[in-house]
Amino acid sequence: xxxxxxxxxxxxxxxxxxxxxxxxxxxxxxxxxxxxxxxxxxxxxxxxxxxxxxxxxxxxxxxxxxxxxxxxxxxxxxxxxxxxxxxxxxxxxxxxxxxxxxxxxxxxxxxxxxxxxx
Amino acid sequence: xxxxxxxxxxxxxxxxxxxxxxxxxxxxxxxxxxxxxxxxxxxxxxxxxxxxxxxxxxxxxxxxxxxxxxxxxxxxxxxxxxxxxxxxxxxxxxxxxxxxxxxxxx
Numbered sequence: 001x002x003x004x005x006x007x008x009x010x011x012x013x014x015x016x017x018x019x020x021x022x023x024x025x026x027x028x029x030x031x032x033x034x035x036x037x038x039x040x041x042x043x044x045x046x047x048x049x050x051x052x053x054x055x056x057x058x059x060x061x062x063x064x065x066x067x068x069x070x071x072x073x074x075x076x077x078x079x080x081x082x083x084x085x086x087x088x089x090x091x092x093x094x095x096x097x098x099x100x101x102x103x104x105x106x107x108x109x110x111x112x113x114x115x116x117x118x
Numbered sequence: 119x120x121x122x123x124x125x126x127x128x129x130x131x132x133x134x135x136x137x138x139x140x141x142x143x144x145x146x147x148x149x150x151x152x153x154x155x156x157x158x159x160x161x162x163x164x165x166x167x168x169x170x171x172x173x174x175x176x177x178x179x180x181x182x183x184x185x186x187x188x189x190x191x192x193x194x195x196x197x198x199x200x201x202x203x204x205x206x207x208x209x210x211x212x213x214x215x216x217x218x219x220x221x222x223x224x
Contacts, residue, residue: 037162044203044205044216044217044218044219045154045156045162045205045207045216045219046216047207047213047214047215047216049213061212061213062213063213063215064119064213097161097162099161102209103150103209103214104152104164104167104207104209105164106164106173108161108162109161110160110161111161
């Protein structure tokens, strides 16, 4: 069974950094791209970015709203994807989901809540 | 970046009704669009890919159509479990983007 579990969320002050993890099991992690999506409280889904598999050089891309502040990485030996978030702003508050795949992901985690507040 | 405009933002309907949700892309996206269903506190679930391909296990009352810039999701004979929020997502080029969502209410 494919499983994805996000962790690392919590309360953080504006301007600080936070790293989220997406721990996976049930599939060959190295074969898949991984995507991050977020959702502000009571709002819609926002595509954050992705990292491709090593076969495709682990290339990344990001939404304009996070480019330059967020970095997605992966550790294939641990089957974990990461979302490093820096210079956090109150608008970054929300639930962060990781998902398997690049286009139209079918498998998602349950999400982890990030609250940016002073 | 491609903008996805989804309408309506909310919709009231009853069990047994048929409803249609529309998504319009700001530029041509071929048929590179999917539809997701999200229930409160849950992760999104993919219903339709490539504009009109029903995902395995999704009831046949869900259907998608469209290409180019205009797309629709139709739910026929609404069931109680269909009341949720629906999103379109294009995967034509980077960055991908979601529509604003349609909240389907009783």
